[in-house]
Amino acid sequence: MGAQRLPEILVVDDETKMQAILKDILNSRGYHTRSVGLGREAIEWIRSSPVDAVLLDYKLPDMDGLQVLEAIREIDPLLPVVIISAYGDIPTAVQATRRGALDFIPKPLDQEVICRVVEKVLHRRSRDSQALIDIAGFRDRFGMIGSGAAMRRVYEIIDKVAPTDAAVLIEGETGTGKELAATAIHRLGPRAEGPLIAVNCSAMPRDLIESELFGYVKGAFTGANQNRIGKITAAHGGTLFLDEIGDMELSTQAKVLRTLESRQVCPLGTEESLPVDIRIIAATHHDLADRVKSGDFREDLLYRLNVVRLCMPALRDRREDIPHLMNHYLDHFCRRYDRPVKHLSHQALEILLQRDWPGNVRELRNVAEKLSIFVSDSLISPRDLQLVLELQGLSAEMTEHQTLRQARERFERDFILNQLIIHDWNVTATAEKLGIERTNLHRKIRQLRIDLSPRG
Ligand SMILES: Nc1ncnc2c1ncn2[C@@H]1O[C@H](COP(=O)(O)OP(=O)(O)OP(=O)(O)O)[C@@H](O)[C@H]1O
Ligand SMILES: [Mg+2]
Structure with missing residues (x-):
């Protein structure tokens, strides 16, 4: 609903007397009204003109109310539709609400009821429009969809932590957007121009993950035919994303901890270390405190990673x-x-x-x-x-x-x-x-x- 124009209410009723009554009431409250007598006309009007709410008589000559309602939902899923029907027609009311009607006004019409209901649905309309604006804003900034309270908390934490260089531990069930959150933190931080390098710690056996992470020199093991830099070095000046860190083996954890503390990386097959400047973001679907208790995760590494904790909400929440x-x-x-x-x-x-x-x-x-x-x-x-x-x-x-x-x-x-x-x-x-x-x-x-x- 635009701030400059009056709210537009579409009245759909085949009785001209009823149209006139509703028009009087609504106009007196400062709303613009437009009246039509057929379902078909209503659908055409909604398709081509701005409408903020619809008052829909359930019994129309050409279509039944449910059909009109479904057609409206197809054009504009969020347009408030209020059904007008005979007093006490509960089954219709229930059915209509289930199909997406927002409210119900019983006949005979009561001026106060009409005004209260219209005001309420218009309020909801403007809240829904605001939600769409918010969704687009959050999507552009964070690359994520969601504007509910749980996601707003996530955005708040990302906004606070991204500009710092602090390590972040992202927790959450599978598919909750941990990787998206890591990307957002990197992109909104001081290292945005630097690389974001991801390593999935669960997908690889230990030897492989260590050569991935630290790199190796020629001759470090059979098959090491040349020097290769590891992902830690590749992330120099940027961010290293350690995905599924809860699955990392203890011996690898020890080496990673050493790297983080000394800010030096030591490729396999050499004693020589090279300085690295990286930000660490880690993610896990495990409860790392539990894994510490069971002896599967190093407590000192948990402290090192857990400077800021970001919990991605489950979709059901x-x-x-x-x-x-x-x-x-x-x-x-x-x-x-x-x-x-x-x-x-x-x-x-x-x-x-x-x-x-x-x-x-x-x-x-x-x-x-x-x-x-x-x-x-x-x-x-x-x-x-x-x-x-x-x-x-x-x-x-x-x-x-x-x-x-x-x-x-x-x-x-x-x-x-x-x-x-x-x-x-x-x-x-x-x-x-x-x-x-x-x-x-x-x-x-x-x-x-x-x-x-x-x-x-
Ligand atoms: N808020 C969101 N908005 C839009 N898409 C999302 C959102 N959260 C997750 N997704 C999408 O869901 C999929 C899974 O997201 P992602 O890989 O970030 O989750 P994850 O928590 O890392 O999952 P896993 O634990 O399985 O690695 C991706 O396709 C991602 O684009
Ligand atoms: Mg992931």
Whole structure:
């Protein structure tokens, strides 16, 4: 909503008397209104003109309210839509809220109620627009998507620590963006012009990682036919990113510690050390304190790395960012594969909001990639999503850290959640489709922590 112009409210009602009443009320509060009588006209208007909120009569001559709502969601997923319907029509209200209506005004109309609801949704509209502006700003500065409280804390720490030369230890589950955070810290720091060299400490056996890190001189071991500089030296003047440091072997840890303390690197096969000037960023999905306790990690190295600690939040702890991440990656992959732009239906989004995302943003990114490839419609339905999530459930990456029981529970939860949404949260109908007793389904819903309350 622009600051200079009055908020634009679109009234969609086929009764001219009702249009006039709403127009009077809204104009008296300083809103601009535009009235149309058909669903089709409403959709056309929204497509071509700025609108800040829609008041939509549920019963229109040409389309039903739900259809209009879905069409609006496709054009502008965040445009507030308020449904007007007969007093006491609870099923309609619930259904509409589930499909993305923001609020509900009962007939007969009450001036105070109308004004309160409109004010509320406009407030939300401006908050949502602000969130989009924030998202773009954070993306440009940090290379990450997210504007919720958890990510704001991450950005704050990055902003504070980047300009210093302090070592940073980034913790977080797999796929939470540890590498992105390391890149942001490097890019926003004094060494931005220098190299950022990453070493994955988990992927290599000890001998290999030591020759990678420290380099070697000719003849240091069989096969060392010439001198080779290591990654520590390559990072001179820049940043060394030690990824998955929790998996590094103790003997290598000792050598790394020596390098960090002396600021000298000693290639394999020589006693001669060379000075190096590097900043260290390390990352791990382990709890390093635990690994110290179990004797797998050196406490002195932990202290050395842990000058500033940055904890990347799991996706399930920042669900408010899921819609933005999904839009970002759908857009990204649709462009990459030259496919038409797609959006999630409100119901499909609801499924995503309830998932646990053990693979975090990487998992979400994979889902977005598959959706962009497999779905040909521009609006992604819960059924499309179910298909893709089933494919996803079988991917090796997601099963890596799971027991059979966890995998079964995840699949069961996704499956039941999908069916509930397809059946508009009608437990009886869903149970029938699934071929189980209603009470049995209720028990499963509780067990699998599925939230039955409607969402706006
Ligand atoms: N906030 C974010 N915004 C956009 N993309 C993200 C975000 N966080 C992670 N990603 C994407 O998710 C994927 C995984 O990110 P990254 O490699 O940084 O995670 P990680 O924590 O290092 O994972 P791992 O522990 O598996 O190494 C990448 O494709 C990355 O671009
Ligand atoms: Mg990583």
